[in-house]
Amino acid sequence: MLFYENLLKELEENKNKPLELKKIEKFGLDSKKKIGGCGIAIPLIAIGLFQVYSYTVYHKWYLLILGMIFLGIGVKQCKNLFSYSIVVDTENGNLKSDKLDLDFDNVETLKLKEMKLGKKVVPVIDMITLDRKQVIIPLYMNKQVRFISILRKLLGTKFSIEK
Template sequence: MLFYEDFIKSINSKSNIEMKKIEKFSVEAKKIVSGAGIGIPLILAGFFQGYLAVNENVKVMPGVFALVFLFLGIKQLRTTFSYKVIIDTEKKILIGEKLVLSLADIDSCTLEEKKIGKNLQVVLDIITVDRKQIIIPLYMKNKERFVLIMRLLLDTKFFIKK
């Protein structure tokens, strides 16, 4: 796992980072391309099926396929483009799509490599004071900066698993 080792070395080589009041992290370009590469063809297939349903004396099956393809394509694009993680460094709050977490409520935060789906991904494994586990995959741009900010804000609660 050469990439993960290089990532750890680059994080350990940097000690001080200048933080803004609010740090925003959005999805990286590779994930945008793959998400759009799935969502756009699904939407186009939905439009084509809708065209077939209308032009062939309103058949039911192409209409159903049109609705399903359009729903899946729009959902894929929405999921891809709505990914964002925000850190409020003054209030020490981590905000995600369905997550609002005070950094004071974190018991431990571990940077590690976990298997998500078929691939190994670099993740932050967060355990809260009330023993809930939150896994944040690092799909974002500037993932190194995100980890450095979390390490500075959490200090002794932040660990790196090798």
């Protein structure tokens, strides 16, 4: 709750400041999330490597299978950490992510609100498209205020904040 209120205060302070838009704006994962993700991925990879090494010593097939499973999960976690990015093309008016390619002309409404994801309540961008699809983007990225300000400027009256 406290974080969301601080985010809203910071948005209100930056509302009247001029915003210089670049042609392409890139937003990566927040450093806290990267550190947390590495804290999960590195031990999984280490356990997987140890299991594969144990297979070479003891020649038990289940050690190799466990090692490959742990290695696979750890590498997938690393891939997700370092490939996360959201790109806003301000000139063409679209937003691109891993599996998302959204044109701002296709957006009916966009709300900044708090939502419960898992066990935590986090600020999210909730978009409804003209073909009635809902797109939710959790704000796990760095430069959140800039991201929201860019969306506010590009969408104008379609943008709203839910308190």
